[in-house]
Amino acid sequence: MTEQQQQIFHDSAADRAYRMKWYANRVVVYGILLFWTFICLFPIYWTVTTSFKLAPDVMQGNMIPFVDYQPQWRGWHSLGLSPEALAQSSTVREEFMKRFFNSTIAALASSTLALVLGSLAAYGLSRFEYRFGFMKNDDISFFYLSQLILPPVVLALPFLVLYRETDLLDSRIGLILLYALTVLPIVIWIMRDQFSSIPIELEEAALVDGLSIWGAFLTIIVPIALPGMVAAFILSLVLTWNEYFFAALLTSTDAVTLPVMVASQTGSQGINWWSMAALSTAAILPLVIIGIVLERYIIKGMSAGAVK
């Protein structure tokens, strides 16, 4: 009798085993999650902290600021970006700002261009049936998306010659056009998905109310599709800001972007890690911030089209 009562109020052996298994499971799950977080974030931590190190810190392998070593502004000073260097004029900083500016302009302008061209095409494809010779809508979509397969190296050398002939070599315009081309298929991919999820009845109502197709598109559909457009824009921004290959081939002095500057410094710095680390930090910082703040949009953009 008493035995049975005890069994009511206490976990049975089977339950306890289940409990144990659940805890073990949790430990493993969070263990893996934390391990992967470490793998993802350690290189960033390493770069940021190294930018505040001095030669002895690098050689002794000090890891934790304020505990192992006292952070110094040396690395940032060599970029002209430390607190005391900011007050003076510095050629290195001007150089850096120029590259930074080039990258920003190229990324923003090309993403905008790709977004405009891509949204228009994606909207058309999601609403109307086209016939262009033997090509129907699916073929036209494939035609756009297949540009993604094209490796940059195939276009790089012809463009080198063509840009030389049209005086676009080492110009921001040239980079912007090429970058827009590389992200255009991705924008169309995302936006097609976006537009086809918007009910057609909206435009029908707008047309009945006397708007033209373009009027309906610009005043009704674009505002609704805005989150998708932001997603496509951010994703394009990430890809174009980080682009290196075309920039390395097609720019030499004026239009050099930040990745090219980082790459040109890697070889020459030797063990002078702090300034390289400062440069790398400055190069990745804008996107790290974007990644943290706008993570929702990036994920939205990348999930688009993955699920049909």
Next chain:
Amino acid sequence: MSEDRLYVVTDERISPARDRAGRLLFWGSLALLLGVAAFQTLGAFGLVAEAENWRPTLYAYVFWGTCYGVSLVLRRGERGRRQLFLLPATLFIVAMVFFPLAFGLSIAFSDWNLSSLDGRKFNGFDNLRRMWTDSFYWNALGNMLLYVVAILVEYTIAFGLALLLNSQIRARKFFRVAFLMPLMLSPVAVSWMIGKSMLEGRFGPVARLLRWLGVENPRFFGDPETALVLIMVMDAWTFIPLMMIMLLAGLQAIPKDIQEAARVDGATAWQSFWRVVFPLMLPVSLTAIIIRIIFKLKIADIIINVTSGGPGGATDSVTSFIFREYRDRSNVGYGTMLAMVYLVLIVIGLTIFTKLVSRWMRPRY
């Protein structure tokens, strides 16, 4: 036109005068474009005064494109206005892909050293013959195969992470942001951060860790196999988040009741994964893998900046090889031929791959 998803009814009538104006605009601007191009071609051969560069032709093309758009609306009315949606992107791609590709084909059959003054010499199939005996190019192609095979490992890891993120965990958003971070970083910065500093032989943290673990004299990029694996790891590190997010989206789209039904029927977690989740995820997995292959085939930045193809071509990708080929010898002709062959191989390979997969994916139940 009746299949349009969005019906548009207009009572627009196109008058003959309007039609004529549209025609005139189209043909007139086309004549202008052809005229400018012809004039500049003549100039290039020295028959008439040569322009400074080919910009006039470029502007004429943009002008023609604009006139084409206007003439579409003039001549076809509502139908033209619809076609206007596709026109800019199409003209852009034609100008930026088709024209350069056609031009590239013509360079591919010539010997053209940009830094020498001789200019371009047509040399027939010499470039192809040279490619046939270029062991470095074949080596690079072989490496590409290895790089692509490595995607299977990336896929497994990405799938595992997506499953974890999709399970019942706390701080999901934090983990998602953290896992996404590597994708944000520029490959060039990554190649310094990881390739050049963390994997540095004397002071890098990884070398220290290995020494502490008892490995004497750790070498990273000296030995061909290790170098290849490390390049793969760095590339995987940046791109695993891409696959992970796509797979996560796929997992979230699976209705919960399917898995619950499997559990009610007595399936273990293992069984419900392999019999329910994995088959349902096949289409998404395929999209993720194909997109990853496409990105992988472009791999170059990390290789150029960390190993520049070495040691002895062990890490070379086609792109980095052509990059060096151009930078060291400025030979545009040969490099373009290599790139064109690469493109043909990619198209054939991807076609076969998708065909095989779609046959294998056909429902078997």
